[in-house]
Amino acid sequence: MNTFERHTLENGLRILMAPMPQATSVTCMIMLAAGSRYETRETSGIAHFAEHMFFKGTQRRPTARDIGMEVDGIGGEFNAFTGKEYTGYYVKCAAEFRDAALDVLVDMLRNSKFAEEEIEREKGVIVEEMNMYYDTPRDFIGGVYEELLYGDQPLGWDIIGRKETVRAANRDTFLGYTDRWYKPERMVVGLGGNLGGDPLAKLEELLGDLPAADTGEPPPLKPQTSDGPxxxxxxxxxxxxxxxxxxxxxxxxxxxxxxxxxxxxxxxxxxxxxxxxxxxxxxxxxxxxxxxxxxxxxxxxxxxxxxxxxxxxxxxxxxxxxxxxxxxxxxxxxxxxxxxxxxxxxxxxxxxxxxxxxxxxxxxxxxxxxxxxxxxxxxxxxxxxxxxxxxxxxxxxxxxxxxxxxxxxxxxxxxxxxxxxx
Incomplete structure (x- = not known):
């Protein structure tokens, strides 16, 4: 028997479940085939910046505190991560609160406001995160190495981006990126742990009407030509x-x-x-x-x-x-x-x-x-x-x-x- 159960909604969105009945918790995660590799020089850093902004408020939960209060109220933890080829968002909580966790997670990804005042405030946070990264050689050396390997193209750029592009970002920058890549064909919902009852009906309710779209692919990797040291x-x-x-x-x-x-x-x-x-x-x-x-x-x-x-x-x-x-x-x-x-x-x-x-x-x-x-x-x-x-x-x-x-x-x-x- 396979560890994973796989389902696909009509719009192409995939659902992956890993039942672990012995667990008392559930992890609800949405991962997308989109990361910093999907950026242009002008939008470098926007994938990571967007990850921050999804926690800043939705129409139903207007502020970051509102989102945090709801996750805290179910005894959960939530976070996100950005890579070069994928981005993920998750909530972990007691199994009985599975549907509440999914509701918060999907609301963040579908209905974030990207308010201009929040964007401006978060720019300072991102720039300080950059400064911390550059001042931590144990972390920064990986970026220097990948720039050496892959050169001046998205795979060779730092995930965190550049200060000038972060400072230039506005609401349209975020909407342009997410409208292009945050689509069902690139999205997989994952549920691991004690799943309780069948979650498919809830996921159909939350995500079944997300419009399908052909997003295309990012530019292919340009190979580096040097064979010497x-x-x-x-x-x-x-x-x-x-x-x-x-x-x-x-x-x-x-x-x-x-x-x-x-x-x-x-x-x-x-x-x-x-x-x-x-x-x-x-x-x-x-x-x-x-x-x-x-x-x-x-x-x-x-x-x-x-x-x-x-x-x-x-x-x-x-x-x-x-x-x-x-x-x-x-x-x-x-x-x-x-x-x-x-x-x-x-x-x-x-x-x-x-x-x-x-x-x-x-x-x-x-x-x-x-x-x-x-x-x-x-x-x-x-x-x-x-x-x-x-x-x-x-x-x-x-x-x-x-x-x-x-x-x-x-x-x-x-x-x-x-x-x-x-």
Missing amino acids: RLKIHRKQSDQAHLCLGVPSYPLDHPNRYVLQLLATVLGTGMSSRLFTEVRERRGLAYYVFGINHSYTDAGSLYSQAGVDINRADEAVETIVHELRRIADEPVESAELEKSRNLAKGRFLLQLENPQGMIMFGLRREVLEGEAVDPQELLEGLDAVTAEEIQRVAQDVIGGKGLNLALIGPFDEAEKFERLLS
Whole structure:
């Protein structure tokens, strides 16, 4: 039996349900295939800004306090998130208040006022959020790295946008973006946890009359042409250097997705991973270091991120480069592979223990790939990975290709880092 139940309303809006009868709560989430990648240069940051504005009042609930009072009144929590390819809004509450949570959530997305005075006030909030982001190198380094990878196009821009576009936004900017992308074909409603009675009638009542529309697609990714090493330094006075070092990899639906996931786990997940052992435990170069693969629908990157001693940043780069080359040159031993396999599976299963984690997994697959696979398929995919496959994929994405290094720190000269990447 599949973990997820899928339904589609006549207008094309999809509903994904993950019944968990043992739970006492329910997570109601609406996720859309629309994020900062769907912006233009003139509207950069509007997807994230709109996420803020949906909480600022509707016709029935005129203020942010009115919305907050209603969610608090059912003992719930609500929040939202913006990515480059999707945006999500959710309310979590006791199962008995499911319909009230759905009513608030849908009202926010369908009837937000986008009042000019609220927009002007929220601009200050967004600008301060930007300042916090730029002043937090551990967060900002990811943006520097993706700009290096993808260049001057939406996938290479920061989700939070630019101060000039945020300050220029008005009500028409929000309506133009949401009227284009917030349509049934891009929208999936997710319900996870103790669902109580059948929610379909309530969802038909709330969303069945939402007009269908063909939204089209955002511009395709323009591939970056350089095959050699690339370096981007964001100069900043700081007590610690932050870096991302990696290579392009595979998109989300690639046949080797689970091989790549285990490759990244061997490199940089957990306190026994290769990068943690070599960079932190043996050399004392960093407090935090990890390796990860991050994929979009048509692109991806395998990379390591670390915060390191400024005076030993070159040693940290050299160590990470060595570990990337080593996993391409030498097969992973069976004990290390099994440890990493169990770690990847265990982390995934822990995520699925709560309703929010379960429905989040299903929605991301449904929104980005068109199908919410059963979690068992992922576990079986990880079980099937061999050491030979890991080495083959490592050779494909790492071997002989130019490395990409993004750095934040008080560095004036690039030559020593360029030499390490060669």
